[in-house]
Amino acid sequence: MTSSVLMQAIISGILVGGVYALIGVGLTIIFGVMRVINFAHGDLMMVGMYLTYFLFTQLGIDPFVSVIITIPTMFIFGGIIQKLFINRIIGSLPQNQILLTIGLGLIMSNSAMLAFTSDYKILTTSYSSSSFNIMGISISQPLALSFLITAVITLLLYWFFMKTDTGQAIRATAQDREAAQLMGINVKRMSIIAFGLGASLAGTAGALISPTYYIFPQVGSAFTLKAFVITVLGGMGSIVGATLGGIIIGVVESVGAVTISSDWKDVLVFSIFLLVLLIKPAGLMGKSST
Amino acid sequence: MFKQIAVVATVLALTIPGVSQASRVKLGFINTITGAEAPIGENLTNGAMMAVEDLKKKGIEVELVKEDDTGKPEKALSAFEKLATRDNVAGVVGPYTSACANAVASQADKYKVPQLIPAAAKEEITQKGFKYVFRLNAPADVYSSVIMDAIMTQGKPQTIAYVYANTDFGISTVKTAQSYAAKLGIREVANEKYQKGAPDFRSTLSKIKSLNPDLIFMVSYEVDAITLMRQSKEIGVSPKAFLGAGAGFTTAQFLAQKEISDHVFSSTQWTDDVNWPGAADFGKRYKAKFGKEPTYHAACAYEALRIMGETAAANAGDRDKTRAGLKNGSWKGIMGDVKFVEYEKFTNQNRHEMLVQQIQAGKYETVFPPKYATKKAIYPFVRK
């Protein structure tokens, strides 16, 4: 294998990892604040994808521009789901939380199937397969753009959590729910915001991947699993960790496919996941124990 | 609970098999309506619906009992047992996936219910000597042999790379292709399996690019084909020919991606420009009705249901006579000549002639076998 192949693998791994990071960050926020593992995370992404698809085909809005609409819409959608369902099971048995989100995921994907049929939807933009060349390495135009947007969103989130009152209140809730409540923080509101944020990030990831991928009702499940891996890798609740986790997974998959083989690369991903769990259960960037 | 089941079941057991007139038959149709395989299943449903309409025009009223197997063999078995013992259908068309079709096949003989498989590719299904199991489509090996035959009429390729989904269909198709290529003296330079639905093939493709093969042989479901070809263009992979075995390379969606799909070869069970009676007309009507191009899955389901409907109606819904009718009959329709015969290890297998098509100027053109060709193949591949 030549070094240019390896370079190509690393570069495209990082770019794809950017989108993974966005999914992971959404999941990590939800988990951090509510301690609920959201099995419907990929399905939220799917909703974002359909939204993007219809904005593009019906109104002609470019997927990268329509993110401006997707983010608030998905935020409201996530907030409603939190208020109606997730809220009722915070602090209940973990298996019930898992099953509730599985049930919600089934409802979302099968409603999408009834509404839009199970047909694959393909969003074709003028740049879907465009690329530019830097020193013999081809870089996908849409991927590069989505990586840029991901970077901006992650920075904004970081600022939000560090500098704003609401952001700090959410962090306080994540650290200790009861203490936060005693401090006068509206914990319920914070949970709604957190789930809203998680949903809008998942939706955004869906929007960003749409021009290079495809859309169908069951598209979410593969990404849910990936999101788990990324989140644990980075440390549950850590935004920087999830971002890093996403990029690591992207690169491992991509480089694994050329150095080992594309059929074993997922074993590599899961093995790294288990290793991190065992050696550093709090994840790469996690602070708390277990 | 148990008592209720017992009562219901006893009532069922007592029900006399439906007395049907020549013009009215009850048939079962097992398909994947929900679950991961549902997108392809939908094409089969559409094809079957059109067959029911067309049979009605011929005076055959089909009462079609549609069953969803969700892509799981045990559900397919539930569906089949319900059809065989409760609905008392004269025959069953389906299931779509190989795993489900196989689970049902072993039971078809037991209940003596004729089963006509429209599109499942696994070779073994019709190699076990089942009397009541018939298959319309060509099995997996033909997908690769026909396209290799086609390409050998075009030039003398030296090397080949395989990129395919790690699924039953992907593996069995590539196996045949490998032994075929070895016989033809084509050297294998890469063999890359991938997980269905993967979003990123860039690193694999750049590795293949560096090996510079003459042929790239791909087996992909549905839209993976589009992802693969998009990224091939991105990376700049340019072999003498891209070969796609069925499935994802034969869809309307793939065709619609003009930028990336032009000049790709694919093997298929059916095209709408082939001169089989009614094929073009079926394509036109299907497009008018469902607003999209028909796939070979739709055509297979249509023809399977038509054959089953006509045969069952001619035999007044009698299962044994319907079986005999399928065994001895021959048909001519949108899938060409159909006859269920014994050859090599197969029984009741239609020796369907597969076609090779190439996308030229945004249209699927049949290029092989020569007697069906509408256009001359473009070789080697040129990227626009």
Next chain:
Amino acid sequence: MKPLSLITGNTRGFSIPSLIIGIVLLGALFCFPSFVQSPYALHMMILLFLSTIMGESWNIIGGYTGQYSVGHAAYYGAGAYGTLVLLQKWEIPPWYGMWAGMAVAVLLSLIIGSICFRLRGPYFVLASIAVAEIVRITVLNTPAVTNGAEGILLSDLPPFKIGGTVITDFVSKVPFYYISLLLAIFTIVVTWLLQNSKLGYYVQAIREDQDAAHSLGISLSLYKSIALAISAALTSLAGSFYAIYIKFIDPSTVLSLDLSVQIVLIAIIGGIGTIYGPLIGALVLVPLSEALRSNVIAQGLINCGVVREDSGVGIFLKEHLAHAHVLIYGILVVIVILFMPDGVLGFVKKKSRDWGLGTGKGLDR
């Protein structure tokens, strides 16, 4: 049901009425195939027993020990593959192969346990998923042994001898009915024995409070591993049975994450940590999913004259309800979790207490 009462206030004896009901029910189940020949009904009963085995086995580790494994497909797959690989490669009859499958499952459970039991709560759940996925991909990518994605197709079953009788007719459902019934009874008996054993008390103590149990001198890793091994062994039996019954397995049918989730669902819908919970779960889920799948509900409404077949509603129901069955399934899962957090069994018991209909003692075990 207070956890403490489970540990301390549990009596070993059966009450007379529940004993009689149990015997009558068992008798009815054993006679069932003599009265009902419909293969469809038998098939449904077999699926019911199979689901019961899966739910009960998961219950041992999930319900009693409190370790929510969402990777039980690995053990199910071990049973299925163990049985069919031996049969296909070395022509070892499945009646022996299933024990080999079980050995593989137990071995696997020990390895998985040694990795996953260091973790708690959600981390354990995620680790169990990851390990099961590794097993699935490994099976997928070692075609020399497992046939990979092509799966293993079984054409003939060797005859099965019990005592003097030889069963060769495996197309008939009756042998499978009895095998699955016996296996289901076996798992329930094992669960009952476990619940009333010292091991049972230990694992329930671990479930209630790991740290407290540890401070009492209960070895966490030892007892969790034993419980998982038992659970894995029983799950592998279900897998072996499925493989022999359906005669085709591939990684996506016997090793998928979907299957792991389905196993958990059976137990939780019914009610975990009780002997009859998973049985109730199977009794609810199997007929329900079949009714939804085969669209008998829409057909029933039409037949009863509630909706006319040719009316808009009738056509809508007939065409779309078939597509909506997984949707309805999802809605039911959500309803059960929100309104019956202790499962159907827990809900019924609570209601019957609320209405003063006795204590539901017959089911309380």
